[in-house]
Amino acid sequence: MDIEEGGLTVSVPEARDGASEGTGGGVFFNPTQELNRDVTVATLRAYRDREPRAASYLDAMAASGIRGVRAAAEGYDVTCADVDDEAVKLAAANLDANGLDGEAVHRDVNALLYDEGPFDVVDLDPYGTPIPFADAAFANGRNLVCVTATDTAPLCGAHLNSGIRKYGAVPRNTDYHPEMGLRTLISALVRTAARYDKAATPILSHVSRHYARTYLELESGARAADDCLDGVGHVDHCEDCLWRAATRGHIADPVDACPECGSDRVLTAGPIWLGPVAEPDFARAVRREVTDDMGEAKRARKLLGTVARELDTPTHxxxxxxxxxxxxxxxxxxxxxxxxxxxxxxxxxxxxxxxxxxxxxxxxxxxxxxxxxxxx
Ligand SMILES: C[S@@+](CC[C@H](N)C(=O)[O-])C[C@H]1O[C@@H](n2cnc3c(N)ncnc32)[C@H](O)[C@@H]1O
Ligand SMILES: [Zn+2]
Structure with a gap:
């Protein structure tokens, strides 16, 4: 069926909601991610003012190619990649039907990134965790890596062992679990980028019930990567009185008892990201790029306004x-x-x-x- 999004008409499979993602046959499409895609387009517009040389955009997990099509309509030089042949055909047809340049390739994106990179903007939108793609994205991304993660239960500590395995961190299930998930994700991404002597600084992030999304700006250099790693640390959290303390650094000192109420029910989460998850000025610039042809314009403006005004202490x-x-x-x-x-x-x-x-x-x-x- 055809759908309209951001003023473009794109052919997608029958709509299914996020709950069935990855389980059925056929090419994936999730209409509830329109807000995520609208914010992506506004970010690509705002990012061009910040880094005018950013030209190439890799829609690393393209499915119908809807992200790539929307990026191509913004003038980016787009490559849509997918391992599913049907998806590649659909993405190519959608670029074509909208009269847009850009290619759709049938490749594992990890191989593509190493063979054809670097790409200025790399957008990871996988089923579940983005970690299997993070090394290739940071090794071969030039300016911006955009990441969606839908495995919110491992990220926030609800599925603790899975979180530890995937993210090399101990996330803890607290009353601020969406933020725990985002900060666990960013920590793992920052540490991955550092392996390639790159700083990956979050310039915009947002979380909903079904996913976390973050945009990381890259800067090459060992010193920049070291400085960025300074944003990683631990949070101690009292389950009884809700006291918490954030401490930067790679090693957490054990906290035996809550300094506020004496309880021994103190959880320590980390390494998680303790630095800002967004730049307020950039969030405002992105908000200004939201246009009325976007289906989720109202929600996008509200979300970005809240993100821009948000006090950047590590936990809410x-x-x-x-x-x-x-x-x-x-x-x-x-x-x-x-x-x-x-x-x-x-x-x-x-x-x-x-x-x-x-x-x-x-x-x-x-x-x-x-x-x-x-x-x-
Ligand atoms: C969640 S969907 C992408 C949704 C799409 N970006 C959108 O906005 O509608 C994930 C896609 O990643 C593809 N995929 C999975 N592993 C991949 C890999 N290693 N390389 C490239 N694509 C992959 C799947 O075939 C699937 O089409
Ligand atoms: Zn306490």
């Missing part, structure tokens, strides 16, 4: 979980953030979920700020 709090801890009914999120700010703390909403809040205040400081005398 879930406001409902805090109130449960305090035994009080929750108030509105905007009011909550305002009360924190009114008490002199930095605070913002966070894009991870509607009840996500970031603050420089500790849990007791937040309680004091929002409940005041009532909470004592």
């Amino acid at each position: 709090y879930d406001q409902h979980r805090l109130y449960k801890e305090w035994g009080e009914p929750a108030i509105g999120m905007d009011e909550f953030v305002e009360r924190l700010r009114g008490a002199g703390h930095e605070a913002s909403r966070a894009h991870y979920r509607g009840t996500a809040v970031k603050s420089t205040a500790s849990v007791p400081e937040m309680r004091e700020a929002v409940l005041g005398g009532d909470g004592d």
